[in-house]
Amino acid sequence: MKKISSLLGFLLxxxxxxxxxxxxxxxxRLTVTVSDDARYSVIFDGxxxxxxxxxxxxxxxxxFSSVGVTDAQTSVEExxxxxxxxxxxxxxxxxxxxxxxxxxxxxxxxxxxxRVGDNDIAFRYVIDNPKWASIRIxxxxxxxxxxRHTTTFLTPQSDAMIGWQxxxxxxxxxxxxxxxxxxxxxxxxxxxxxxxxxxxxxGWALVSETGVDSRYCGSRLSDWNEPGGYxxxxxxxxxxxxxxxVEPAFAVPGATPWRTITVGSTLKPIAESTVTWDVVEPRYxxxxxxxxxxxxxxxxxxxxGSINYDDQVRYIDLAxxxxxxxxxxxxxxxxxxxxxxxxxxxxYALSKGVDVFLWYSSSGYWNDISxxxxxxxxxxxxxxxxxxxxxxxxxxxxxxxxxxxxxxxxMRIYEGVLSDADDYGLMVIFHGCTLxxxxxxxxxxxxxxxxxxxxxxxxxxxxxxxxxxxxxTLHPFIRNAVGCMEFGGCFLNRYLNKSNARGPVRRTTDxxxxxxxxxxxxxxxNFALAPNNLEDAPAYCLDFLRGVPTTWDDIRYIDGYxxxxxxxxxxxxxxxxxxxxxxxxTPYSLDLKAIANEFGSPATLTVLHGGASREMAVNxxxxxxxxxxxxxxxxxxxxxxxxxxxx
Ligand code: CA
Numbered sequence: 016m017k018k019i020s021s022l023l024g025f026l027l028x029x030x031x032x033x034x035x036x037x038x039x040x041x042x043x044r045l046t047v048t049v050s051d052d053a054r055y056s057v058i059f060d061g062x063x064x065x066x067x068x069x070x071x072x073x074x075x076x077x078x079f080s081s082v083g084v085t086d087a088q089t090s091v092e093e094x095x096x097x098x099x100x101x102x103x104x105x106x107x108x109x110x111x112x113x114x115x116x117x118x119x120x121x122x123x124x125x126x127x128x129x130r131v132g133d134n135d136i137a138f139r140y141v142i143d144n145p146k147w148a149s150i151r152i153x154x155x156x157x158x159x160x161x162x163r164h165t166t167t168f169l170t171p172q173s174d175a176m177i178g179w180q181x182x183x184x185x186x187x188x189x190x191x192x193x194x195x196x197x198x199x200x201x202x203x204x205x206x207x208x209x210x211x212x213x214x215x216x217x218g219w220a221l222v223s224e225t226g227v228d229s230r231y232c233g234s235r236l237s238d239w240n241e242p243g244g245y246x247x248x249x250x251x252x253x254x255x256x257x258x259x260x261v262e263p264a265f266a267v268p269g270a271t272p273w274r275t276i277t278v279g280s281t282l283k284p285i286a287e288s289t290v291t292w293d294v295v296e297p298r299y300x301x302x303x304x305x306x307x308x309x310x311x312x313x314x315x316x317x318x319x320g321s322i323n324y325d326d327q328v329r330y331i332d333l334a335x336x337x338x339x340x341x342x343x344x345x346x347x348x349x350x351x352x353x354x355x356x357x358x359x360x361x362x363y364a365l366s367k368g369v370d371v372f373l374w375y376s377s378s379g380y381w382n383d384i385s386x387x388x389x390x391x392x393x394x395x396x397x398x399x400x401x402x403x404x405x406x407x408x409x410x411x412x413x414x415x416x417x418x419x420x421x422x423x424x425x426m427r428i429y430e431g432v433l434s435d436a437d438d439y440g441l442m443v444i445f446h447g448c449t450l451x452x453x454x455x456x457x458x459x460x461x462x463x464x465x466x467x468x469x470x471x472x473x474x475x476x477x478x479x480x481x482x483x484x485x486x487x488t489l490h491p492f493i494r495n496a497v498g499c500m501e502f503g504g505c506f507l508n509r510y511l512n513k514s515n516a517r518g519p520v521r522r523t524t525d526x527x528x529x530x531x532x533x534x535x536x537x538x539x540x541n542f543a544l545a546p547n548n549l550e551d552a553p554a555y556c557l558d559f560l561r562g563v564p565t566t567w568d569d570i571r572y573i574d575g576y577x578x579x580x581x582x583x584x585x586x587x588x589x590x591x592x593x594x595x596x597x598x599x600x601t602p603y604s605l606d607l608k609a610i611a612n613e614f615g616s617p618a619t620l621t622v623l624h625g626g627a628s629r630e631m632a633v634n635x636x637x638x639x640x641x642x643x644x645x646x647x648x649x650x651x652x653x654x655x656x657x658x659x660x661x662x
Pocket of ligand 1: 447
């Protein structure tokens, strides 16, 4: 530090800078300040969200873990874009920018760039030293030092090479809610993004990253350190069965991925944030137009035994009768149906107006997966031959499963699959995978990723059904707030298997399940319906699923507390769909009058609740202005939900 101080003294005289260096968002409520010794802090509405937190890294081009700010520039980044697969279809953004030059005691410089919006911060290191053509990052110092009264809503990074056929980590762990900072993570490897924090009564903060592609690894947060807080961690050496480095490298000039912090006094800015996509660029243009919609998926309830010609015909027919656009045919189709009969099956689907997604294992050599097709997606040689065949027989997309972790090696596989698939007009869904990090805007043919404890777990065991509602209340504010989420849910079976007569019991109401079709966002929703639902599910449920959109123009947060309840509205073509679910023992009172007031005060609302869909008049004459009359309150018991449609 002494060396740095004397260096700084010299540099400060040289540059005669004002210190410290600050930038606020356009409305002035969110401020990032960088001190001369390169620590950044975050203030929102006068409250401390992050205490001075470290910046810097160690690299093949020198040690930048102890640096001083030797120059600072401000500018503005603003723009608009349209995107058909995220929370909003038309986005305009404005960020005030602070770019600080960080100089180490060898006299070498890199930059850190902060973009600050009204509620969002994105920052990254920019390397543009003309002496260098490449750089390898050994370790990042980048930290997040929250005030000690903060509580956490986090999911741990798992050990590498554990779980089903040694396929973890795959972002499918449990969440731990409202825990103190000091609590150790389940596996001792910290936490996967996104990470939600409640800074006492001072606000909420969601920390994540975006813009990760073949030029970096996926990162995560460490366990809490005292002093210092959380720190960016790179993948574990054991990931990808030990193959591939944990130290990312990229060409210079270049930059690290963006780390993002979204801050609000409520969860509203987090649920509505688009920072994940604002700061990234498309990696390539597509010559294809992709369509989104809904699909059926036999595997989720009928499992491996259903991957045969006749059962797939049943699910294609189900898709046709539901007016769905897609059928997803899962693992073992190559073995059980065969490449020749697959051509026949795809022809049958197309004759019914249903397009086809086919499943592939990503591996490869990095786990013990025996579900096939195998070894078709890990190398460009086999991949392109396979994709050529897929295009020839009229398949529209692939679902690629069981990836090897977060190393740069694996990020190259994701990007290679996406880029090659686009050449053949194929869309891509990822399962058993990492969090998408801005990919909806970066890759035109990307659809969505699992990276969550998804619907399959409900089928696997009763405990998961018991906590289905609790988990569902998390996603609008955590996982699904930063990326499309391929959950594959919306069950109308009471028992979660083919017989619908025994096995894990669904605890939620039908309207709860319908609400998740709005609450969970993915541009193609593969719903967990079964052919028997055509006969045994209420007609208003099927009608709702026939009509519910899967792409949206806008989102509005209404209410929520992770683990307890969530109320979120999405808009499509002038119509608002308000989804409400309750996981708490205390009934949740949904104030219909307040909802109506929020969306243009219509005389009636379409309310799906209590086993029916009905038009309900809203009593605007209630005298108590702050609270609706009794008739305007809809009580949601634990595991219950509702959908309200306006317009
Ligand atoms: Ca999975």
